[in-house]
Amino acid sequence: MTVTTATLTPPALTPPHPVFPGRRVGGASLVVGPLLVLTGVLLRLRFDFFFPAQLSAYEQRPDLMRASYSLVAAGWVLLWPGVALLAARVGERHREPAVWGGVLTVLGLFARTFHAGVDHLAFQLVTVQGASSATRTASETYGAFHVFSTLNAAVMGGWVLLAVGAYRARVLGPLRATALALASAMPLGVLKGTTAWSIAAAAGLCVALVPLGVAAWRTGPAPRAATVGGRVLLVGVVGLAMVLLGRVG
Incomplete structure (x- = not known):
């Protein structure tokens, strides 16, 4: 009996495409997630960045602000399969940047989801108590510790590590890797409005990830x-x- 390298390598560990999240789910995530984040960020561009103005804007334009924050939150949540797919691609050549970049980026997405929950509660306070009361409550509790505060470094650093890994693995070229690293510039925390950095970060996600998602859908059998x-x-x-x-x- 002839023993070959293929015989010794477990097929489950070396698939041509990751079984989970899968080429199509991951590809759709890479397209939809960044576009949702960018759209949501642009919707609240007209309002001041700090939380009193965000709460006041919700009182005046609840539908617009609800749409803005909902789109951004949905975009962050839907990005995790795409991040997993990208990390798997990076891991084919460079394991450490794939593991650390992928894990930290996903943990950062968890933290942003928590922030979105706090945003939702604050907006409900506006509905029930008015913007002035909600602003006072937010100002008195803004610095309260929560377990996701420990992930602030992951929110910013994960994208940078993933971008470096994608560049080293030749998954992304220098310009698109830099665009991906720009995602770390997205302001973190609760009730954050839009700045030039917000737009740059969201646009960077689109430039870096959307073409990858389209390419993932085009490869393989239909x-x-x-x-x-x-x-x-x-x-x-x-x-x-x-x-x-x-x-x-």
Whole structure:
């Protein structure tokens, strides 16, 4: 019996494409996530950056501000499969930057999701008590410690490490790697408005990641129309059920 290198290498450890999150899920994440973040950031561009102005803006334009913060929050959450896919691509050549960059970036996305929850609560205070009362409450509690404060370095540093790894692994060229690193400039914390750095960071995500997502969808065999239709139907049904369940509480 002839023993080859392929025989000794477990197939599950060296797939041509990561099974999880998968080429299509990860690719869709790389396209949709950055675009949502950029759109949400631009929607609140007209308002001052600091939280009193953000709360006042919500009182005056609740639908606009709700849309802005919801799009940004959804974009951060939906980015995690794309980050996992990008880290897997980097790991094919450079393991350490892939592991550390991927882990820290995902932890940073968790922290931003927590911040989005605080934003939501603050806006509900505006609805119930008015902007002045909500602003007073926010100012008195703004510096309160929470466990996700420990992830502030991950929020900023994860993108830089991932960008360095993507450049070293030749997944991204120098310009797009720099654009990805710009994501670290996105202001962190709660009730943050839009600055020039916010736009640069969100645009950098789009420049770096959207082409990767499109490329991921174009590689590999195309699924059958029946498979696509079935998956779209399943996602629609499950998504509707999750929305209804969420409304119940």
